[in-house]
Amino acid sequence: MVAQKITIEPVTRIEGHAKVTIRMNEAGKVDHAYLHVNEFRGFEKFCEGRMVFEMPLITPRICGICPVSHHLASAKAGDDILGAPPPRPASLLRELMHMGQVVQSHGMHFFELAGPDLILGFDADPAIRNVVGLLAADPGLTVRAVNLRKWGQEIIRILGGRRIHPNFAIPGGVNKALTKEERAIILAGYDESIETIKIGIKIMYGWAEKNAEDINKFAVLKSGYMGLVNEDDALELYDGKLRLIDSTGMQLEKFDPRNYLDYISEHVENWSYLKFPYYKKMGFPQGVYRVGPLGRLNNSKSITTPLANEELKRFKAINDGKPVENTLHYHTARLVETLYAAEHVKDLLDDADILSKDILNTCHNPKPSGVGVIEAPRGTLIHHYWMTENQQLTKVNLIVSTGHNNWAMSEAVDSVAKTYITGPDVPEGILNRVEAAIRAHDPCLSCSTHAVGQMPIILEVKDSSDKLVKTITRN
Amino acid sequence: MTLLVLGYGNLDRQDDGVAWHVLSQLMQVYGLPEPTSIDVDEYFKEKDIHFLFQLQLLPELAYDLDRYDYAVLIDAHTGAIANEVNVENVIPDFQSSPLTHHLTANSLLAISQQIHQKYPQAILVSIRGYYFTFTQQLSPQTAELVSIAVAKIEDWMNNQKIA
Numbered sequence: 001m002v003a004q005k006i007t008i009e010p011v012t013r014i015e016g017h018a019k020v021t022i023r024m025n026e027a028g029k030v031d032h033a034y035l036h037v038n039e040f041r042g043f044e045k046f047c048e049g050r051m052v053f054e055m056p057l058i059t060p061r062i063c064g065i066c067p068v069s070h071h072l073a074s075a076k077a078g079d080d081i082l083g084a085p086p087p088r089p090a091s092l093l094r095e096l097m098h099m100g101q102v103v104q105s106h107g108m109h110f111f112e113l114a115g116p117d118l119i120l121g122f123d124a125d126p127a128i129r130n131v132v133g134l135l136a137a138d139p140g141l142t143v144r145a146v147n148l149r150k151w152g153q154e155i156i157r158i159l160g161g162r163r164i165h166p167n168f169a170i171p172g173g174v175n176k177a178l179t180k181e182e183r184a185i186i187l188a189g190y191d192e193s194i195e196t197i198k199i200g201i202k203i204m205y206g207w208a209e210k211n212a213e214d215i216n217k218f219a220v221l222k223s224g225y226m227g228l229v230n231e232d233d234a235l236e237l238y239d240g241k242l243r244l245i246d247s248t249g250m251q252l253e254k255f256d257p258r259n260y261l262d263y264i265s266e267h268v269e270n271w272s273y274l275k276f277p278y279y280k281k282m283g284f285p286q287g288v289y290r291v292g293p294l295g296r297l298n299n300s301k302s303i304t305t306p307l308a309n310e311e312l313k314r315f316k317a318i319n320d321g322k323p324v325e326n327t328l329h330y331h332t333a334r335l336v337e338t339l340y341a342a343e344h345v346k347d348l349l350d351d352a353d354i355l356s357k358d359i360l361n362t363c364h365n366p367k368p369s370g371v372g373v374i375e376a377p378r379g380t381l382i383h384h385y386w387m388t389e390n391q392q393l394t395k396v397n398l399i400v401s402t403g404h405n406n407w408a409m410s411e412a413v414d415s416v417a418k419t420y421i422t423g424p425d426v427p428e429g430i431l432n433r434v435e436a437a438i439r440a441h442d443p444c445l446s447c448s449t450h451a452v453g454q455m456p457i458i459l460e461v462k463d464s465s466d467k468l469v470k471t472i473t474r475n
Numbered sequence: 476m477t478l479l480v481l482g483y484g485n486l487d488r489q490d491d492g493v494a495w496h497v498l499s500q501l502m503q504v505y506g507l508p509e510p511t512s513i514d515v516d517e518y519f520k521e522k523d524i525h526f527l528f529q530l531q532l533l534p535e536l537a538y539d540l541d542r543y544d545y546a547v548l549i550d551a552h553t554g555a556i557a558n559e560v561n562v563e564n565v566i567p568d569f570q571s572s573p574l575t576h577h578l579t580a581n582s583l584l585a586i587s588q589q590i591h592q593k594y595p596q597a598i599l600v601s602i603r604g605y606y607f608t609f610t611q612q613l614s615p616q617t618a619e620l621v622s623i624a625v626a627k628i629e630d631w632m633n634n635q636k637i638a
Contacts, residue, residue: 043609045609046487046609061485061487061513063530112534132569132582132585132589135586136589142590146535146590149534149535150535153535162514162516165513165514165530
């Protein structure tokens with residue numbers, strides 16, 4: 001039998017896209033599947049020469065989905081490089097904005113991107129397995145999902161003046177205090193949001209129960225996990241130490257994020273533009289780790305809000321207290337985090353300092369380089385800047401969440417391909433599974449450019465002489 | 476008659492941001508000031524026109540689409556479409572995005588239709604982009620297309636008796 005190569009490629013016409021190649025061996029089995037990512041790195045070059053104070057306004061333009069994460073990571077890098085730690089009220093307000101971002105981003109992912117897979121079923125017709133199909137199937141749930149996302153965005157808008165590209169955090173603090181009236185507007189949406197998230201969690205566990213077989217054979221991977229935690233190893237999304245555990249849950253490191261270069265290195269493969277970060281001391285691939293909701297919950301011993309903490313206990317029970325390895329439980333973890341973020345909004349609004357006008361530290365003590373780290377919805381986001389004495393940037397290093405999960409996404413695709421392609425006849429439904437393997441990580445691959453057009457997914461089967469044997473396409 | 480003129484793209488990626496330049500020129504036709512930043516969110520009250528610019532299309536844009544009778548969506552294209560400045564009607568048709576956060580104009584209208592049982596009569600104006608490097612300066616080829624796109628939008632508006 002002739003060896004085959006299968007390629008799945010979303011046809012974007014400029015960089016920032018990915019494609020999947022599945023190489024078949026001569027026995028008609030999957031030899032290996034590769035996720036090739038053309039992640040852009042040019043933005044770092046684009047930032048060189050800019051002033052450090054401009055960065056919180058420039059870097060959100062990297063992404064239309066999670067601009068707040070870049071905004072805040074950039075401001076934190078600015079705090080560090082300028083030696084201007086923000087006053088406590090400013091940190092609380094930044095964290096409040098971040099919680100809004102987590103709620104709206106996670107909410108959109110579960111209910112509008114991944115939700116259709118779960119609620120309507122993996123094998124539902126792709127023509128209806130989307131947010132429009134979901135709207136038709138459960139309009140009430142969809143309205144709730146819309147309101148949840150709006151609530152998160154309203155928090156961002158109130159603080160940052162805009163829903164998309166906020167102008168709020170600046171090195172040393174923020175440029176706007178919260179008013180009593182604004183606080184009341186945010187609080188008004190709290191109860192419904194909590195209820196909606198609880199419904200989402202119920203949907204997820206209900207789906208998990210019915211689809212246990214799928215979950216337990218779908219990209220179950222052994223890896224390390226990384227995420228921010230507080231001093232008690234509780235979940236942190238805005239600030240803290242980076243904790244790295246191995247596949248058994250044992251702590252490998254807990255370190256100041258400023259020192260990330262001492263612990264993390266990046267491996268290069270000739271089939272992907274995106275590097276593969278790994279834990280330096282273990283080398284590649286032994287030191288690979290996952291970030292994002294699954295990585296963070298596996299890393300956290302507790303959560304500081306009561307409802308989410310109870311959900312964390314249920315999450316931990318999935319694998320008897322050991323790290324949860326199932327890729328599809330990214331969705332579960334994402335919902336638990338959403339619950340935490342919503343609860344934490346109320347904690348922050350109840351804090352006595354939240355209405356304070358002490359929001360900016362104008363005393364600077366600059367140094368040549370600074371690091372800002374935040375847990376973006378998709379995972380650990382690192383901004384590292386180097387500057388001249390006149391505060392002009394000479395070098396910028398950005399490690400984005402999707403980069404940390406590069407290995408995991410690629411392995412997930414490989415695992416799914418090997419599990420579900422059992423012979424030379426590639427089933428049409430493999431597209432659904434491959435999509436789901438990648439989508440579980442909520443990657444942000446095309447966040448640099450979005451020219452007009454569809455993003456069809458094309459699966460090509462080629463023999464060893466590169467002759468096209470079969471094409472499966474979905475527009 | 477309410478009209479949404481929505482441009483989208485990445486202004487920092489050269490021709491990908493051509494919609495911003497079209498939007499800017501169109502706003503000036505109506506006497507509005509040239510935008511000074513990427514964030515355009517302006518109303519021209521006399522004609523009930525809302526000018527908006529976004530980095531990309533997002534689902535929540537559909538939540539408010541019932542407010543408009545008409546919509547002009549403006550984006551870049553990279554040559555897969557034959558016309559350098561292409562104008563086409565947009566119909567509701569959801570297109571799944573397999574890997575990324577990507578929403579098409581057709582998908583946006585489909586969401587609107589499902590939420591509101593209505594959607595604006597819409598066109599998509601796509602302008603050929605040639606270069607997508609990290610600059611806000613359009614390539615000369617694409618820059619030449621900006622005024623052509625503006626004229627086509629004005630024609631369409633005249634035909635709809637909006638202008």
